[in-house]
Amino acid sequence: MKPGEIFIDALYRRPVPRRATGSATSVVTVDLMQKVGVFFPEAHQDAEKMAALAAAGHTELGLDNVMPLFSVLHESSALGCKVDWGEVDRMPACREPLYKMGDEIEIPPDLLNRPGCKVPLDALKLLQERYGDEIAIVGKVFGPWTLGYHVFGVQEFLINTILDPGAVKGAMATLKEVTVRFANAQIEAGADALCLADHATSDLCSPDAYADFLKDVHAELNDRIRCPLILHICGDTSDRISYIRETGLACFHFDSKVPTPTARRLAGERLSLMGGTSNLDLIQNGTPEAIIEDLEEKVRWDIDIIGPECAVPLNAPYANIKLLAEEAKSYSGSGAGPQGDA
Numbered sequence: 001m002k003p004g005e006i007f008i009d010a011l012y013r014r015p016v017p018r019r020a021t022g023s024a025t026s027v028v029t030v031d032l033m034q035k036v037g038v039f040f041p042e043a044h045q046d047a048e049k050m051a052a053l054a055a056a057g058h059t060e061l062g063l064d065n066v067m068p069l070f071s072v073l074h075e076s077s078a079l080g081c082k083v084d085w086g087e088v089d090r091m092p093a094c095r096e097p098l099y100k101m102g103d104e105i106e107i108p109p110d111l112l113n114r115p116g117c118k119v120p121l122d123a124l125k126l127l128q129e130r131y132g133d134e135i136a137i138v139g140k141v142f143g144p145w146t147l148g149y150h151v152f153g154v155q156e157f158l159i160n161t162i163l164d165p166g167a168v169k170g171a172m173a174t175l176k177e178v179t180v181r182f183a184n185a186q187i188e189a190g191a192d193a194l195c196l197a198d199h200a201t202s203d204l205c206s207p208d209a210y211a212d213f214l215k216d217v218h219a220e221l222n223d224r225i226r227c228p229l230i231l232h233i234c235g236d237t238s239d240r241i242s243y244i245r246e247t248g249l250a251c252f253h254f255d256s257k258v259p260t261p262t263a264r265r266l267a268g269e270r271l272s273l274m275g276g277t278s279n280l281d282l283i284q285n286g287t288p289e290a291i292i293e294d295l296e297e298k299v300r301w302d303i304d305i306i307g308p309e310c311a312v313p314l315n316a317p318y319a320n321i322k323l324l325a326e327e328a329k330s331y332s333g334s335g336a337g338p339q340g341d342a
C-alpha cells in the first residue's frame with residue numbers, strides 16, 4: 001500500500017499494514033524552512049512556495065500526508081480581516097476584528113478568488129499533481145466557532161455566547177457557509193481529506209456550550225463536505241470527545257493534555273485518533289528515548305495516525321518529527337483495539 005492509502009484507511013480505522021504517520025496541522029519549523037530554502041511569510045502568500053514547503057512534510061520528514069495551510073487565517077483574510085502575515089519565526093495574526101456582534105456578515109462573492117483562499121487552492125492543485133499518487137493531500141478549513149473569533153475578536157464573540165446566544169448562532173450559520181465553500185473548493189483542487197479546526201478549547205467553550213453551539217454544526221459539516229474530516233481542537237477535550245464521537249466525523253486530532261488511554265476510551269472503536277504527541281515536551285525538547293517511549297504508548301492504545309498534537313513550534317528541531325515518523329512506521333497498523341502491554 002502507498003503511504004497515502006495507509007493514511008486514508010487509518011482515518012477510517014480500516015486495517016493497514018503499518019502504523020500511519022502524519023499531521024492535520026503545520027509541521028513547519030525554522031530549520032525545515034532553511035533546509036528547503038522557502039520561508040514564512042512568503043510561503044503563506046505564494047502557491048509555489050507554499051507547495052514546496054508543504055512537500056517537505058513528506059520528502060524531508062517522512063510523513064504519509066502533506067498539509068499546506070500553515071496559518072489559521074486564510075479564509076478570514078479572504079473575508080476581509082486585516083492580517084499581519086508574520087515573520088520567518090512568527091505565525092500570522094489578525095490585526096483587528098471586522099465586525100461587532102449583530103452586524104450583518106457579508107461573504108464576498110469572489111471569496112474563493114481572493115488570495116487568502118486562492119493561494120492555498122493553487123498549492124493543493126500543485127501538490128495533487130506532484131505527489132497525489134503517493135501520499136495523502138490534506139487541506140484545512142476553520143469551523144464557524146474559530147471564524148467567529150477572527151471576525152468578531154475572541155472577547156466579543158465569547159461574551160455574546162452568554163449575552164446573545166441567538167446572535168452568535170445566526171453569525172455561525174453564516175460563517176458555516178464559508179467553511180463549506182472553502183472545503184468543497186479544496187476537495188475540487190485535490191484535497192483527499194480536510195482538517196476541520198474549530199478552537200472550542202475547554203478554557204473558552206464549556207462542554208455544554210459545545211453540545212449547544214457546535215455538535216450539530218460539526219455533524220452537518222460532516223454531512224455536507226464529501227471527504228474524511230479530521231477535527232482539530234487544542235487543549236483538554238476529554239469532557240467533549242464523547243460528543244465529537246456522535247458527530248460522525250472520521251478522526252479527532254487530539255492534544256497531549258488528554259491522556260492517551262482516556263482519548264482512546266472516549267473515542268471508542270469507530271472514531272480514529274491522530275496526534276497527541278506533546279509539542280513542548282517531545283517535539284521541541286524530547287530526547288530520542290522519550291519520543292520512542294511516548295510512541296510506544298500511542299501504539300499500545302491504538303492511536304491511528306502518529307504525529308504532533310498541534311502546529312509544531314517554529315523553533316523545534318525538525319529532526320524530532322522525522323524520528324517520530326520513521327519510528328512510527330516500524331509498528332503494525334492500528335484498528336485492532338488496545339494492544340495490551342506488549
Ligand SMILES: [Zn+2]
Pocket residue numbers: 232233234235309310311
Ligand atoms: Zn491546536
